[in-house]
Amino acid sequence: MKTLLIGEYREGKLLESTYELLSFAAQLNADTAMLLVGSESQLPAYAGTLYLADIATCGEYNPDLHKKLILDAVQKENPDCIVFLHSSYGWDLAPRVAAALKAAQISEVIANLDGGFEVGCCNAKMRRTVKSTTARTVITIQAGAFPVLQPGGSPAVQKLTADSSGNLEFIGYEPAEKKDVDLAKAEVIVTAGRGIGKKDNVPVIQALARALGGELGASRPVVDAGWVEHSHQVGTTGQTVSPKLYIACGVSGAIQHLAGMKKSDFIIAINKDKDAPIGEVADVLVVADVMQFVPALTAKVAK
Amino acid sequence: MLVISCIKQVPDTTQVRIDPVTNTLIREGIPFIINPYDSHALEESLRLKDRYGMRTVALSMGPPNTVATLKKAYAIGVDEAILLSDRCFGGADTLATSKVLSAAIERLDKQEKVGIVFCGKQTIDGDTAQVGPGIASRLGFSQLTLVDRIESIDFLRKRIKVRRKLEGRHEIVEAPLPVMITVVRELNRPRYPTVPMRIESEEKEIKVWDNSVLKLDAETVGLKGSPTWVSKIFSPERDQGEIIGDGINDPAGTANLLIDKLLSKDLLAV
């Protein structure tokens, strides 16, 4: 088995998740080469082949050109799997590469399982094992699903170039709108899930967050219902957070939510259902009615 | 110029439950909804209709009961809804799905030039993010993914400028028409049908195109034309965290236990 890993460079930095690709490959026991559109000043610490294209000439993202670079490396390496991160970069580029290679694509893989790749379905209630029948397979892996593996050493660099005949014209970047809260910086986050029942109960969760010196988080249904601003949303379509303490109140623990918070240092789940999937990542589970338990906890914390 | 939205009918996954005995999904009684991302695709096509008078078509590949979802598309104002349904289309993965949708788009393009195809950025029930790009590469359309705003359309130069939602920032990018756009939820707020429109939509006829119309090689669509297959569906094993106290009968006592735990981990600022 041979893999070509597509590393990622964003806003002038090698992404640490690039090392998650290495642990994905290590789990498969695969030979590995990596491709990176990046800079010689920041090479990944790994001792294998690295196809390097210069970000200054190839651009941070230029789909057609980056696709060509990858196809070139595929020719040279003849890999079985071409592996991307499931980021906006991989999201856009992986299917282009798959189409060009007539390869099957499996997206947002969370584990390797007996010859197949495991992906979540139906809000993480179920998993499926997906297999590919084409000679090559294009894969994207979910952020955080594989641990960071930093083998050390320095890569054998082979430089790549390509010209673009692409039809997209890059105009520029815009910063995201200002958020009224920066969850990424919070040390404590107390999250309201649909289990809180109604908008009127948000202040109860907010009060616990305040008593702990933290911020309010929210699951998506709570945001969609307009109970809490989107800037508080945790998960794949919200923010990814890793506070010291994360308290999930009435959150079931869907995969998209877990992806945004499972790297928190200590996780407490308060849920009336002892089998809720959130229990899988929680260090401590309190089986209780949130609206009874949270005020009791806040009162004691405040003391 | 035609605007097409590709929509999929999916089971409402928030209501899917697992049978604790057989460990399989309980599907009975689960309502079908339009894939939430696709409802934003549909909405955006209607906004272009409102603004520029472009004709809108909603396309869906699925079993015959997908008619219900396409009626909803009529109820909010699409000009035409077409169901792509044939036994041989069943069991398709994303690649085989994009093949059927592409064939239908090509067919529509012969009557009136297609300018924009909207797809949701992914579906909630299955594989993610490949049907739209599959259509783009098959038809040679420009591909713009993760779009959260249409900045402008220049019909003379046949170009479109959009904003894409990336991690912590946006990208502004321009592409020639025709284009395939996948949309994120921030793009718009889907409208609701009015009562008269809903009643009217009940009367509307949904065109059905089967493979006698699309004439695709049956070996290349549906399950047979799918290069990925699902070998197993299962409910994940879980390592549960430690359950503390009895929060139902003794919230106060349990709160004390939890606070002790937090103190022991040095997580409570004192």
Ligand SMILES: Cc1cc2nc3c(=O)[nH]c(=O)nc-3n(C[C@H](O)[C@H](O)[C@H](O)COP(=O)(O)OP(=O)(O)OC[C@H]3O[C@@H](n4cnc5c(N)ncnc54)[C@H](O)[C@@H]3O)c2cc1C
């Ligand atoms: C593509 C995609 C992206 C998504 N992105 C995100 C995202 O970024 N963030 C996100 O959060 N979700 C996201 N979702 C939605 C996600 O799949 C779940 O639907 C969502 O996380 C569920 O939110 P919840 O846990 O609050 O609600 P539910 O799943 O409804 O869970 C409510 C929980 O509360 C418990 N409960 C109910 N009443 C009480 C009570 N009185 N006391 C105690 N517990 C109670 C229940 O046992 C249950 O476990 C995304 C989904 C998709 C398909």
